[in-house]
Amino acid sequence: MISIETIQDKLSKAFPDANINIIINRGMYQCEIPANRNLEIISFLKNDLGFQFLTDITASHYPDEKGRELCIISHMHNLTENTRLRLRAYVPIEQPDTSSLVSIFSGADWMERETYDFFGINFIGHPNLVRILNVDEMDYFPMRKEYQMEDPTRLDKDDIMFGRE
Amino acid sequence: MRPVKNNENRKITLAEIPEGYSGEGFMATKFDKVIGLARANSLWPLPFATSCCGIEFMATMGPNYDLARYGSERMAFTPRQCDMLLVAGTISKKLAPILKKVYLQMAEPRWVMAIGACASSGGIFDSYSVLQGIDQIIPVDVYVSGCAPRPEAILDGVLKMQDLVKNESLRRRHSPKYVALLNEYGIQ
Amino acid sequence: MVENESRHIKLAEDSIEKETTTINLGPTHPATHGIFQNIMEIDGERVMRTEMTVGYIHRAFEKIAERRPYYQITTLTDRMNYCSAPINNIGWQMTVEKLIGMEIPARVAYLRVIIMELARISDHLVCNSVIGVDAGALTPFTYVFQWREKIYDIYESICGARLTTNIGRIGGFERNFTDASWKFLDDFMKTFPPMMKEFETLLTRNRIFMDRCIGAGPISAERALNWGFTGPNLRAAGVDYDVRVMDPYSRYEEFDFKIPVGTTGDAYDRYLVRNIEMMESYSIIQQALDKLKGMDDSVFHADVPHFYLPEKADVYTKMEALIYHFKIVMGEVNLPVGEVYHAVEGGNGELGFYLESDGGRTPYRLHFRRPCFIYYQAFNELVAGGLLSDAIVTLSSLNVIAGELDA
Numbered sequence: 001m002i003s004i005e006t007i008q009d010k011l012s013k014a015f016p017d018a019n020i021n022i023i024i025n026r027g028m029y030q031c032e033i034p035a036n037r038n039l040e041i042i043s044f045l046k047n048d049l050g051f052q053f054l055t056d057i058t059a060s061h062y063p064d065e066k067g068r069e070l071c072i073i074s075h076m077h078n079l080t081e082n083t084r085l086r087l088r089a090y091v092p093i094e095q096p097d098t099s100s101l102v103s104i105f106s107g108a109d110w111m112e113r114e115t116y117d118f119f120g121i122n123f124i125g126h127p128n129l130v131r132i133l134n135v136d137e138m139d140y141f142p143m144r145k146e147y148q149m150e151d152p153t154r155l156d157k158d159d160i161m162f163g164r165e
Numbered sequence: 166m167r168p169v170k171n172n173e174n175r176k177i178t179l180a181e182i183p184e185g186y187s188g189e190g191f192m193a194t195k196f197d198k199v200i201g202l203a204r205a206n207s208l209w210p211l212p213f214a215t216s217c218c219g220i221e222f223m224a225t226m227g228p229n230y231d232l233a234r235y236g237s238e239r240m241a242f243t244p245r246q247c248d249m250l251l252v253a254g255t256i257s258k259k260l261a262p263i264l265k266k267v268y269l270q271m272a273e274p275r276w277v278m279a280i281g282a283c284a285s286s287g288g289i290f291d292s293y294s295v296l297q298g299i300d301q302i303i304p305v306d307v308y309v310s311g312c313a314p315r316p317e318a319i320l321d322g323v324l325k326m327q328d329l330v331k332n333e334s335l336r337r338r339h340s341p342k343y344v345a346l347l348n349e350y351g352i353q
Numbered sequence: 354m355v356e357n358e359s360r361h362i363k364l365a366e367d368s369i370e371k372e373t374t375t376i377n378l379g380p381t382h383p384a385t386h387g388i389f390q391n392i393m394e395i396d397g398e399r400v401m402r403t404e405m406t407v408g409y410i411h412r413a414f415e416k417i418a419e420r421r422p423y424y425q426i427t428t429l430t431d432r433m434n435y436c437s438a439p440i441n442n443i444g445w446q447m448t449v450e451k452l453i454g455m456e457i458p459a460r461v462a463y464l465r466v467i468i469m470e471l472a473r474i475s476d477h478l479v480c481n482s483v484i485g486v487d488a489g490a491l492t493p494f495t496y497v498f499q500w501r502e503k504i505y506d507i508y509e510s511i512c513g514a515r516l517t518t519n520i521g522r523i524g525g526f527e528r529n530f531t532d533a534s535w536k537f538l539d540d541f542m543k544t545f546p547p548m549m550k551e552f553e554t555l556l557t558r559n560r561i562f563m564d565r566c567i568g569a570g571p572i573s574a575e576r577a578l579n580w581g582f583t584g585p586n587l588r589a590a591g592v593d594y595d596v597r598v599m600d601p602y603s604r605y606e607e608f609d610f611k612i613p614v615g616t617t618g619d620a621y622d623r624y625l626v627r628n629i630e631m632m633e634s635y636s637i638i639q640q641a642l643d644k645l646k647g648m649d650d651s652v653f654h655a656d657v658p659h660f661y662l663p664e665k666a667d668v669y670t671k672m673e674a675l676i677y678h679f680k681i682v683m684g685e686v687n688l689p690v691g692e693v694y695h696a697v698e699g700g701n702g703e704l705g706f707y708l709e710s711d712g713g714r715t716p717y718r719l720h721f722r723r724p725c726f727i728y729y730q731a732f733n734e735l736v737a738g739g740l741l742s743d744a745i746v747t748l749s750s751l752n753v754i755a756g757e758l759d760a
Contacts, residue, residue: 026451026693054581055696056722060709073707075694075722079578079592082599086694107581110730118415133408133759134294135259142293142416149416151293213381215388215410216756217435217517220479224505224515227498260388260409263380289428292413313516 002083004029007049014044028084035072035089039099039125042074042087046104051076051085054101057111059119063145069093070119074101091121100126118143180206197335204248204274205327207236211247213267215254218281221313222253230316235323244270249326250303255283256296268303269352273338276330277305278322282312304346373401380409386483386748387755391732393744400736400744405729411759418719422684423449424523426719431517433721434757437476437700438518439468439508444697447602448706449523452693453660460652461525462604463641467538468511468520469603469697470634470641474545475504476700477585477627477634480752484624485556487749488565493555500548503541510534524661525654542642545635553628566621570735570747577618580731583724584702586751589626590618596698607644608637620743620750627752659686684714701725701752725757 004022007029011020018041022031033041045051055075062069068090076085091098100123101108112123113132120141123129131138140147183202185194210232214222225232226240241247244267256264268277279299282288285308287297299305306329309322337343347353379390390406414433418426430441443465450457457465482497505515510533512520521527556562572582577590587594593612597605613629615622654661658677667674680686690712696705705722728751735751736744 025691026454028694053578055703056705056707056720056727058707058720060718075705075707079594079599084600084694086692105581106576106579107727107730110726111581114726131408133411135408142413147293149292149413149420154297217432219387220435221516224498224502227502228495229499229502255410255412257409257411259411260380263409267381290412290417292417294411294413315515 002049002078002081007083007085010049011041011044014048015041022085025086028086030086030088032088032090035091035098038072038074038087038089039101039104042076042101043104045076045085049078050080051078051083053077053079054105054107054111055084057101057108057115059115059121059143061119061144065090067092070096070121072098072115072121096121097124098122099124100129102126117141120144197333198331200335201331201333205236205330208249208276208323208326208330209239209241209247210237210249210251211242211244211267211271212240213250213252213254213264215252215256215260216283218253218284218313221316222251222280222319225316225319230320232320232323235320235327237323244268245272247271248275250275250277251280252277252284252299253280255288255290256299257294258296259294261296261302264299265302274330274333276307276326277303278307278309278326279305280309280319280322281314282310285310288312303350303352380406386753387758389729389753389755389758391744391748393741395741398740398742400739400741402737403733403744405732407726407729407758409759410755414721414760415719418716420715422714423688423716424681426716427521428517428519430721431519432756433723433760434476434699434701434704434725434754435516436479436754437472438516439472439520440476440697440699441704442518442520443469443603444695444699444704445706446521446523447697448693448695448708451695452689452691452708452710454689455524455655455657455660457525457603457655458652459604460645460648461654463644463648464526464530464653465521465603466605466608467638467641468508470637471504471507471541473634473698473700474631475501476752477631480700480750481552481556481624481627484566484620484746484749485562487745488562490556490559490562493552496548496552496555500541500545503537503544506537507534507541510537522654522661524657529651529653538638538642542635542638546632549628549631557625557628563621565742565746566624566750567619568617569620569739569743570750571617571619572731572735573618576731576734580734581727582702582731583728584699585623585626585630586618586728587702588613589615589622591616596696596703600696602695602697608640610634610637620746623750688712696722699724701754701757702728721760723757723760725753726760729753729758 004024008022018034018037020031020033022029055077057074060071060073070091070093072089074087089098098121100112110132112126113129115121116123116129117131117134118141180202183194183198185192212222224230250268250271279285283290284299287295307322307326309318311318373394373396376393376395378393380388388409391403393403394401414429418429427442427445430445431438433441478497478501482494485493508518509515510531512518572590574591577587578592591614593614595612598612610633613626615626662681663674663677668678688710690710692709694705694707696703702724704724707720708716709718711717735747
């Protein structure tokens with residue numbers, strides 16, 4: 001297991017203005033990174049710190065935090081030293097842009113498509129950013145908090161039956 | 166072949182002969198009873214297995230709960246060669262046009278069985294992407310409920326289907342009620 | 354048919370064929386694999402490129418999970434990898450226990466290990482026999498389903514269901530293992546090794562099976578890691594990454610088992626890795642049964658009245674039990690706020706649960722890291738340049754389960 005001080009030192013030296021602070025959250029290292037520099041930071045983690053496995057990319061929506069509504073959450077894993085790291089990058093909902101990781105991890109292809117499909121995050125540099133799980137004609141991003149779980153065009157059930165009143 | 170003694174093998178159950186007048190070497194009955202008997206005991210299914218109910222369907226096909234003894238020996242995986250469409254599993258809105266296409270490619274007479282809660286009514290997935298029951302796009306004859314239904318329940322559904330098929334009149338497909346039903350779904 | 358002309362591959366000027374054929378493999382496969390579509394461009398018998406379309410069974414698990422209390426999400430997790438549903442269930446329960454910080458008694462951990470290894474055996478049995486079916490050998494499939502029925506009997510005696518088990522609760526199991534369960538388990542343990550031997554004599558050194566599978570869909574270890582492969586597919590490529598060894602959970606560190614590793618990562622290696630893993634799972638179950646001897650038989654859940662429903666007889670007679678029952682079902686329990694990621698070794702690889710809780714009755718955000726979804730993207734790289742029949746065997750040896758692909 002790499003110690004938290006080693007990672008913190010190396011990251012702070014390589015990216016002094018990114019203001020990265022690593023904490024331990026229930027046994028896993030976690031930090032927040034700026035969304036516009038995610039490709040550089042993750043390349044650095046992959047090449048210099050040995051995090052050669054990208055576990056997952058997903059997102060979450062916090063409608064109450066203005067300017068930081070969407071959060072892109074990446075999990076990385078260093079298999080030789082058995083260290084996991086969670087990276088959170090916040091983007092505003094008007095312009096949810098961040099770089100795509102496809103150039104360094106081929107596996108990020110569908111992970112990013114799924115995140116785009118559900119939350120509308122725009123991964124710059126992705127070769128084929130289209131919907132993957134939902135129908136192609138869908139024009140909204142269903143996992144955002146303002147949309148309901150059920151199909152909005154249902155005629156047979158109304159809000160009372162769905163438990164919302 | 167050695168001669169078979171009377172009542173030697175009690176484990177075989179033969180299909181019931183239809184009611185009619187039988188005599189020395191002949192039997193007289195109605196045409197549609199014989200055709201119903203033939204159709205009911207040789208229903209060739211098209212397994213449209215999507216998810217978990219598909220695995221229970223595979224277990225029904227397996228040796229423990231053998232489906233083949235009810236006449237479904239050959240699982241025809243092409244719609245042109247089968248009578249019974251078994252839809253087992255969740256149908257999402259993305260898959261619905263494909264299900265309809267498969268149904269349209271089947272030749273008359275055709276029957277549809279919805280296996281499982283998801284195919285009958287959407288099941289536990291009350292979400293925006295799941296079709297709430299296949300009877301929104303194709304007419305269904307038998308619903309088997311359960312999540313996933315036990316193989317015995319699927320066999321029970323096949324038996325009910327056999328009852329339906331045996332007692333169907335030959336002119337049913339041309340009756341105005343059936344044509345009206347298909348028109349509701351937009352099928353000619 | 355793909356109408357868009359520019360997507361056809363242009364062959365060299367002097368080749369006999371002037372254009373390729375586009376065929377559509379799916380979405381309705383013959384009853385075995387699930388619902389996903391591969392549009393393949395083939396040049397005679399050789400696959401030039403394939404494009405995958407998924408989402409035909411998208412059921413919006415993550416959206417539904419935001420509306421269900423924690424104890425109801427177990428039923429959702431069942432339906433992801435439905436061939437080995439108990440692993441998904443117990444993985445979810447461990448995630449919530451990690452969020453809360455709950456300690457689990459040793460006996461419960463060993464019982465969970467038995468159930469998870471049985472689920473892994475049943476998943477690998479389906480996969481290996483289906484590789485046989487796709488290569489034309491139908492008999493091993495019928496043998497193997499008989500032993501899956503035995504495993505179903507064990508599940509049924511504990512939780513009441515065969516396939517979509519909803520087994521276990523947050524904090525342990527819903528009821529103790531009965532005498533019937535132990536009897537079924539003994540019967541399974543006695544009859545499984547001879548059956549595996551018979552299964553292997555049918556397929557493993559079979560000339561035709563070997564010719565079909567060797568060289569079908571190989572992948573190197575670096576590419577596999579880059580794509581995010583986990584599970585038997587990664588181990589067949591040569592990397593010995595197993596979550597049970599790397600980040601042990603449920604007392605796996607006390608068990609002694611080997612991790613089989615392949616060399617070329619082709620379909621034959623995947624088949625062999627799964628076979629050996631089944632025998633290793635069998636030995637883990639045997640070790641667990643040995644460890645259980647001499648332990649107090651009555652412990653089947655942790656002593657956490659705030660999260661584990663009390664006995665029904667107590668609910669009707671004692672006041673505290675009534676209050677706990679009400680609070681748990683109505684969601685008035687104080688859950689910690691925060692996020693947690695927990696991974697278990699599923700039948701297909703690292704099954705991860707990312708849970709964000711806001712202290713309420715339902716999760717704020719739940720994301721499933723589904724191994725099938727992540728390694729299926731590499732299918733194009735695995736089959737491009739190979740023959741069409743190799744592509745079929747590769748697809749079935751990857752063990753793509755549609756429920757886990759789309760979630």
